[in-house]
Amino acid sequence: MTTHALGDTAVLTRRSLTHILRSPDTIITTAIMPIAFLLLFVFVFGGAIDTGAGVGEGNYATYLLPGILLITVASGVAYTSYRLFLDLQGGIVERFQSMPIARSSVLWAHVLTSLVANLVSLVLVVGIALAIGFRSGAGVGAWLAVTGILVLFTLALTWLAVLAGLTAKSVDGASAFSYPLIFLPFLSSAFVPTESMPGPVRWFAENQPVTSIVNSIRALLEQRPVGAELWIALAWCTGILVVAAALAITVYRRRMR
Amino acid sequence: MTAALQVAGLRKSYGALEVLTGVDFEVERGSIFALLGSNGAGKTTVVRILSTLLRPDAGTAVVDGHDVTAHPAAVRESISLTGQFAAVDERLSGRENLELIARLRHQKDPRQIADALLERFSLTEAGGRKAATYSGGMRRRLDIAMSLIGDPKVVFLDEPTTGLDPQARVEVWDAVRELAANGTTVLLTTQYLEEAEQLADRIAILHRGRIIANGTLAELKTLLPAATVEYVEKQPTLEEVFFAIVGEDAPVTQEA
Numbered sequence: 001m002t003t004h005a006l007g008d009t010a011v012l013t014r015r016s017l018t019h020i021l022r023s024p025d026t027i028i029t030t031a032i033m034p035i036a037f038l039l040l041f042v043f044v045f046g047g048a049i050d051t052g053a054g055v056g057e058g059n060y061a062t063y064l065l066p067g068i069l070l071i072t073v074a075s076g077v078a079y080t081s082y083r084l085f086l087d088l089q090g091g092i093v094e095r096f097q098s099m100p101i102a103r104s105s106v107l108w109a110h111v112l113t114s115l116v117a118n119l120v121s122l123v124l125v126v127g128i129a130l131a132i133g134f135r136s137g138a139g140v141g142a143w144l145a146v147t148g149i150l151v152l153f154t155l156a157l158t159w160l161a162v163l164a165g166l167t168a169k170s171v172d173g174a175s176a177f178s179y180p181l182i183f184l185p186f187l188s189s190a191f192v193p194t195e196s197m198p199g200p201v202r203w204f205a206e207n208q209p210v211t212s213i214v215n216s217i218r219a220l221l222e223q224r225p226v227g228a229e230l231w232i233a234l235a236w237c238t239g240i241l242v243v244a245a246a247l248a249i250t251v252y253r254r255r256m257r
Numbered sequence: 258m259t260a261a262l263q264v265a266g267l268r269k270s271y272g273a274l275e276v277l278t279g280v281d282f283e284v285e286r287g288s289i290f291a292l293l294g295s296n297g298a299g300k301t302t303v304v305r306i307l308s309t310l311l312r313p314d315a316g317t318a319v320v321d322g323h324d325v326t327a328h329p330a331a332v333r334e335s336i337s338l339t340g341q342f343a344a345v346d347e348r349l350s351g352r353e354n355l356e357l358i359a360r361l362r363h364q365k366d367p368r369q370i371a372d373a374l375l376e377r378f379s380l381t382e383a384g385g386r387k388a389a390t391y392s393g394g395m396r397r398r399l400d401i402a403m404s405l406i407g408d409p410k411v412v413f414l415d416e417p418t419t420g421l422d423p424q425a426r427v428e429v430w431d432a433v434r435e436l437a438a439n440g441t442t443v444l445l446t447t448q449y450l451e452e453a454e455q456l457a458d459r460i461a462i463l464h465r466g467r468i469i470a471n472g473t474l475a476e477l478k479t480l481l482p483a484a485t486v487e488y489v490e491k492q493p494t495l496e497e498v499f500f501a502i503v504g505e506d507a508p509v510t511q512e513a
Contacts, residue, residue: 004363011360019348091344095403098308098338100330101361 005102012096012109016083020117026079031121033182034072035128038064041191042132049192061134065126066217067190070210072125073118073154074181077161080114084165085174107162107252114158115151122150136221146220152237153213157181159244166251190214209236259322261286261411261442262307266316269302276302278466279316284444284459286410289437291457292446298463300446301341304415307444308338321410337409341416343400347389351380351399354388355406362407374402378432394425401432405441412436414445418452423499430455 020026038061041049046060087093087106096106126134138146160177168174185191187201188210194202205211212232219226262284269277276299284290294300305311307318309329318325321335345354352371359367375384378398383391388399397417404412414433418426433456437443447453453460454474461471470477493501 007363008361011357015346015349015357018353022348090347091340091342092346094310094340095338095344096361097310098333098336099358099361100333 005105008101008105009108012105013112016109016113017116027117027121030076030079031072031124033075034068034125037071038068038129052193059133059135061129061132062136062221065129065134066214067185068125069122069150070185070213071182072121073157074178076118076121077114077157078175078178080110080158080161081165081174084110084162085168085171110162111158115154118154138221138223142220146217149213149217149233156237156240156244159241159248163244163248163251166248166255184208185210188214212236260284261321262444263319267306267313267318268315269313276466280468282461282468282471284442286442287437287440288458289443289456291453291460292444292463293453293460294463295448299466300463301415304413304446308336308413309333335410336413337404338413339400339404339417343396345388345396345399348387350385350387351375352384354399354403358403358406364407370406378402393421394428397421397429398432411442414443416446423496
């Protein structure tokens with residue numbers, strides 16, 4: 001039966017990607033908030049922010065983009081838990097579970113769909129950023145590294161979303177988990193350097209996952225050496241991924257028997 | 258040949274709430290078995306256990322020769338479940354729903370299977386439309402059609418006509434009769450006495466977590482006091498009036 005796991009996952013992934021293609025608004029609404037933040041910060045607040053090059057100096061769009069990309073993923077995974085929750089509510093998951101398919105393929109299909117949908121939103125946001133002045137001389141290797149970090153980050157948040165979708169009691173509850181995740185980049189190095197923050201806030205900002213991820217992506221895009229922060233970023237992403245996936249799979253197994 | 262379903266001493270509780278307190282019954286191959294009971298009698302719990310979605314606390318359930326607890330994967334090869342609420346994918350068309358299930362059941366030609374089932378359930382014209390636009394009856398028919406893919410030996414229908422209008426109900430009844438005519442074993446749950454009377458070869462009454470009566474319609478009727486003869490002027494039933502007004506034939510009543 002497990003020999004069908006890949007085929008079953010492919011069939012179910014195709015199903016949920018069809019859903020997204022039929023309502024592309026879910027990808028567009030996912031991208032609207034981060035794009036609004038991008039425009040707001042670049043054209044309204046950016047001129048008053050000193051990122052180290054002096055007030056109003058330096059390319060703020062480039063400075064800002066890594067944080068905006070993380071916000072894009074954080075708002076995108078809200079739809080992942082929403083879609084999973086609706087499937088569970090509608091009884092279609094029970095239909096799948098009573099069929100001779102690999103049971104885990106139901107979750108994997110949602111995870112892969114989330115990855116594809118978020119990557120599309122990310123490309124959209126990078127496109128807008130390029131249009132308003134984001135520039136990077138980063139080579140193929142650096143871009144591949146950035147993509148790798150974003151994929152890992154998306155998978156980590158996706159498994160959190162799966163956990164939220166599995167345990168939610170209502171549609172609103174299913175997507176509410178993403179609000180703190182969207183807020184987290186504001187308490188990090190994403191918008192302003194952490195040196196400008198008061199003690200306790202600065203301590204929190206410097207020790208939460210977003211800062212190390214943002215700094216790593218920023219260094220890669222600005223062609224600076226990444227250093228130890230890359231390893232901290234990867235450790236955070238992998239840690240969240242492993243814990244969330246383990247919890248989600250346990251909850252899923254328990255729920256189904 | 259052994260029975261298609263053998264259920265003995267089945268128990269299930271949710272916390273302090275005892276839903277099933279020892280359920281026993283058998284269903285012959287190729288027959289229609291109705292599990293009759295009011296809301297909360299435990300009908301859905303029985304179906305969920307038989308379709309491997311729920312583990313029983315005690316007792317055994319054997320489906321098509323496979324024990325549901327010991328060999329759930331083998332059971333899933335033999336069965337098909339149509340749950341209480343039509344579990345179709347509303348954002349896909351009728352055809353896409355059928356092809357989806359055909360692919361998941363690893364069938365060779367999903368497209369041809371979809372064609373045949375759309376035709377058989379009079380959904381050919383609606384096949385390209387999203388299931389969200391279907392009427393309740395069409396949705397149920399699609400639901401049942403999805404259950405037939407891969408020729409399962411046993412089909413579970415949990416309250417297949419709850420919430421349907423009389424016409425849609427007749428359509429579903431016809432579909433169920435056709436199933437049994439092709440040799441499929443059908444277990445259906447219902448809270449409508451008439452439905453059990455119309456469809457079932459055997460009827461079991463589930464009450465407060467146990468089977469309190471089990472037999473053919475004729476056998477169940479003998480449980481009542483002997484009939485007394487009275488002269489009653491026969492009034493048309495509301496259902497007969499309904500069908501007379503909307504201009505369609507009432508369902509053929511098959512009284513023994």
